[in-house]
Amino acid sequence: MAIEITTALKELTGELNDKSFNASNYLGSIGSEEVVNAMIALLDDPNPETRFMASRTLGLVENNSAALSWLFEAFKKKENSEILGDLIMALEGFDVSDNYVDIFKLYLFGSFKVSRIAEDLLDHKEFNITPRVLKKVQKHWLHYSNNVKQDEAFSLQKIEVEERLNDLKGFIDDSQG
Incomplete structure (x- = not known):
């Protein structure tokens, strides 16, 4: 399973495509601590599309409470101002x-x-x-x-x-x- 997670993580970086959304859905359904920690790390990725996919994936994870403070911190970062609307949509999946x-x-x-x-x-x-x-x-x-x-x-x-x-x-x- 670790190989599948690693492969899915690679699909979230770079230019987005259908595979990216499928990988996000897959990782969100796994929702392990490993996935949550990987998504938290990707919230600081230089690519805004990768940061969006990380937030989207976190919103799909069932036990995502550990990531909420990280997501709110991401909202405050200047480099996220252009994608802030996309990032906050992930809050729909959080308590x-x-x-x-x-x-x-x-x-x-x-x-x-x-x-x-x-x-x-x-x-x-x-x-x-x-x-x-x-x-x-x-x-x-x-x-x-x-x-x-x-x-x-x-x-x-x-x-x-x-x-x-x-x-x-x-x-x-x-x-x-």
Whole structure:
């Protein structure tokens, strides 16, 4: 089996093709610690397509929690700014229940694609919402709203965010009451 993993890993580097996606699916189904560690290492590969395939594969692995912090670190790297939307799609395969604030920041500060993917995650994933999470989200919203152009697009986003914040407040009030 080690030979098959090694062969599949080679398919994830370089130019992407159908074999790359098949190899990613295969490695994701194996999901061993060896695969997870190899994908974490590939998150630093010089080739952006390889980094994308590593994140995609990690999203397919069932026991991938060890890689979540590495993936969030990859999001912050300048060399990943062009592929950030592709990278964060992998979060769909992770338990991000403790990462509401991180995803909310991607929603606020990301490009259009990043923001839409983060919004979808915020809307469809389960999260552990606490008063502290709400406070941090409000802090980031205040920072964002004080440092962005106050135009029509902001006005629309403000409505969406305030609705989201009110939902969080209501959830916390319901859970404490």
